[in-house]
Amino acid sequence: xxxxxxAQTEISVVEKEDVTLDCVYETRDTTYYLFWYKQPPxxxxxxxxxxxxxxxxxxxxxxxxxxxxxSTSSFNFTITASQVVDSAVYFCAxxxxxxxxxxxxxxxxxxxIKP
Amino acid sequence: xxxxxxxxxxxxxxxGQDVALxxxxxxxxxxxxxxxQALGQGPExxxxxxxxxxxxxxxxxxDRFFAERPEGSVSxxxxxxxxxxxxxxYLCASSLDGGGAETQYxxxxxxxxxx
Numbered sequence: 001x002x003x004x005x006x007a008q009t010e011i012s013v014v015e016k017e018d019v020t021l022d023c024v025y026e027t028r029d030t031t032y033y034l035f036w037y038k039q040p041p042x043x044x045x046x047x048x049x050x051x052x053x054x055x056x057x058x059x060x061x062x063x064x065x066x067x068x069x070x071s072t073s074s075f076n077f078t079i080t081a082s083q084v085v086d087s088a089v090y091f092c093a094x095x096x097x098x099x100x101x102x103x104x105x106x107x108x109x110x111x112x113i114k115p
Numbered sequence: 116x117x118x119x120x121x122x123x124x125x126x127x128x129x130x131g132q133d134v135a136l137x138x139x140x141x142x143x144x145x146x147x148x149x150x151x152q153a154l155g156q157g158p159e160x161x162x163x164x165x166x167x168x169x170x171x172x173x174x175x176x177x178d179r180f181f182a183e184r185p186e187g188s189v190s191x192x193x194x195x196x197x198x199x200x201x202x203x204x205y206l207c208a209s210s211l212d213g214g215g216a217e218t219q220y221x222x223x224x225x226x227x228x229x230x
Contacts, residue, residue, distance in 0.1 A: 033216060035218070037221075042223075043204065043223065043224055043226075044221060044222075044223045044224070045158075045206065045208075045221040046221075047218055047219075047220060047221075050218045091157055091158075093157075095216065097216075099160075100163050100170060100171045101146075101163075101216045102148060102160040102163055102171065102174070103148070103150070103158070103160065103208075103219060104160070105157030105158050105159070106157055107156065107157050108156075108157050
């Protein structure tokens with residue numbers, strides 16, 4: 001059973017539009033962590049955010065914001081006023097104590113920002 | 116400070132050859148993880164070290180894969196008798212915490228092509 005689901009395989013928007021990337025997770029652990037990473041065409045995975053299961057506060061960092069809802073097991077990522085440089089594959093990942101905190105990854109969402 | 120480094124960045128091997136991939140984690144990071152990323156997919160866990168101890172190798176796909184971290188710093192992933200299905204990007208990540216719950220920071224990866 002897939003533990004992290006990113007249902008959107010590819011999203012294409014025009015620059016300056018807002019875009020939300022969905023992530024739904026599944027775990028039985030009460031202590032777990034959720035992450036978002038960006039993988040630009042160069043290939044290196046860039047850390048964006050880490051949330052623990054006890055902190056449901058939403059977070060904003062510049063044009064990026066994250067909405068964590070335990071009730072729906074979702075951890076969605078919104079980019080406001082998108083820019084061409086935001087084009088990349090974005091991965092959502094889960095780590096849990098039962099799995100030695102290895103990262104369990106979604107399939108990724110390819111985001112294309114058109115000028 | 117320096118991030119995670121990996122070498123070589125690219126490796127072409129003939130089927131049946133042995134290869135060794137190196138990872139230099141961030142200095143002082145206790146935990147080290149190896150992941151395999153096939154083209155167009157999310158990474159998949161291979162193995163996890165806490166200092167020199169290999170605490171989880173459940174993700175290694177076969178006994179042809181072997182990893183070590185003898186002095187608790189540099190790690191080597193070795194693949195014996197390479198097969199075409201081993202072609203992938205091999206990613207190394209390190210985290211500060213010994214329990215592995217901290218953020219994992221990734222190297223640029225080694226792209227392995229087996230012909």
